[in-house]
Each structure stands twice: as C-alpha cells, then as structure tokens.
Amino acid sequence: RVLDCVEQDLKKAGFPPLAWYDALLELSRAPSGELRPVELERQMLIPQYSTSRLIDKLVDEGLAARRECKIDKRGQFVEITEAGRELQKKMWNAYSAAIDKHVGSKLSDADAERLCGLLDRLGCSCGETDAKSDTKAAPARDGVPAR
Structure with a gap:
C-alpha cells in the first residue's frame, strides 16, 4: 500500500x-x-x-x-x-x-530509530555512521540515498 x-x-x-x-x-x-x-x-x-x-x-x-x-x-x-x-x-x-x-x-523519532535498527540488522542501512562522532550521516546526498 x-x-x-x-x-x-x-x-x-x-x-x-x-x-x-x-x-x-x-x-x-x-x-x-x-x-x-x-x-x-x-x-x-x-x-x-x-x-x-x-x-x-x-x-x-x-x-x-x-x-x-x-x-x-x-x-x-x-x-x-x-x-x-x-x-x-x-x-x-x-x-x-x-x-x-x-x-x-x-513514525515518532523513537519508532524511526527502532525501524532503522531493524533495517540495519537486515543489511538495509538507513544512513552511514560517522566513525568519529558515532552519529548518523545524512541519508541522501545528490539524489543517492545511503545504503
């Protein structure tokens, strides 16, 4: 749907x-x-x-x-x-x-975080983790969503 x-x-x-x-x-x-x-x-x-x-x-x-x-x-x-x-x-x-x-x-922010965690476990990343700050990078850049 x-x-x-x-x-x-x-x-x-x-x-x-x-x-x-x-x-x-x-x-x-x-x-x-x-x-x-x-x-x-x-x-x-x-x-x-x-x-x-x-x-x-x-x-x-x-x-x-x-x-x-x-x-x-x-x-x-x-x-x-x-x-x-x-x-x-x-x-x-x-x-x-x-x-x-x-x-x-x-989705609430908490629901979105849980969904991203589940998708990450399935190999479908919601965004790339910045190794230095351990924060999520923007999910898309120049029309190309992060994997």
Missing part, C-alpha cells in the same frame, strides 16, 4: 515508475556506472524478463545505453547516461518527499 502511494506521488509529479528510479540508482552506484543485466537483476530482486523490459525502456528513453563487453563479445553492459543520472537525482526529490509523507510522518 505504501509503495502504491509513493508510485502515485511520483506519477503526479510527472515521473516514471519507481522501478526506473531503482534501476538508475543501481547503475549510478556501480563504480563504472555500468552493470551486466544479470547484476542489475540481482540488485533489484526482479525477474529476468522484467529486467529486460525495464532496460529496453531506459535505453529507448536515452537514460541508459547498452555496451558490448570487449572481453566476452556475447555479453553486454548497461550503462547509465548523463540524462539517466539527472533524472534519478530529480526523482529523488519527489521520492524522498513521498517517503517522508507516507512513512516518516507517521
């Missing part, structure tokens, strides 16, 4: 579906800005056929590009384009506002 509300907020703001944001985020997090389709599939936890269709849409919109692997001519990479990086950053503003509206505004 929360994801449906977030999707609706993105749509109202004129943005594509959340899956596009997720794919662009994963590509932007890759050290070289590119992943093999199977790596993107694993990162996003969606089936192969959905990944293929999503990649096709991103490429058609100029948000990603396919690149042949020089070592393995049968393989390919999907690389985020500058337009893809820009869209992902713009989408983050609407996405983060929707998260706050549909999740954050409904």
Whole structure:
C-alpha cells in the first residue's frame, strides 16, 4: 500500500515508475556506472524478463545505453547516461518527499530509530555512521540515498 502511494506521488509529479528510479540508482552506484543485466537483476530482486523490459525502456528513453563487453563479445553492459543520472537525482526529490509523507510522518523519532535498527540488522542501512562522532550521516546526498 505504501509503495502504491509513493508510485502515485511520483506519477503526479510527472515521473516514471519507481522501478526506473531503482534501476538508475543501481547503475549510478556501480563504480563504472555500468552493470551486466544479470547484476542489475540481482540488485533489484526482479525477474529476468522484467529486467529486460525495464532496460529496453531506459535505453529507448536515452537514460541508459547498452555496451558490448570487449572481453566476452556475447555479453553486454548497461550503462547509465548523463540524462539517466539527472533524472534519478530529480526523482529523488519527489521520492524522498513521498517517503517522508507516507512513512516518516507517521513514525515518532523513537519508532524511526527502532525501524532503522531493524533495517540495519537486515543489511538495509538507513544512513552511514560517522566513525568519529558515532552519529548518523545524512541519508541522501545528490539524489543517492545511503545504503
């Protein structure tokens, strides 16, 4: 239900579906800005056929590009384009506002801390801990949420 509300907020703001944001985020997090389709599939936890269709849409919109692997001519990479990086950053503003509206505004500070603790235990960090001060860093920077 929360994801449906977030999707609706993105749509109202004129943005594509959340899956596009997720794919662009994963590509932007890759050290070289590119992943093999199977790596993107694993990162996003969606089936192969959905990944293929999503990649096709991103490429058609100029948000990603396919690149042949020089070592393995049968393989390919999907690389985020500058337009893809820009869209992902713009989408983050609407996405983060929707998260706050549909999740954050409904939690007390104590509840939010407990939720972050649970997510951290599951490997889904709410923010990076600053080793010197042991305080949470900002959860997002330049449209890229912390893991």
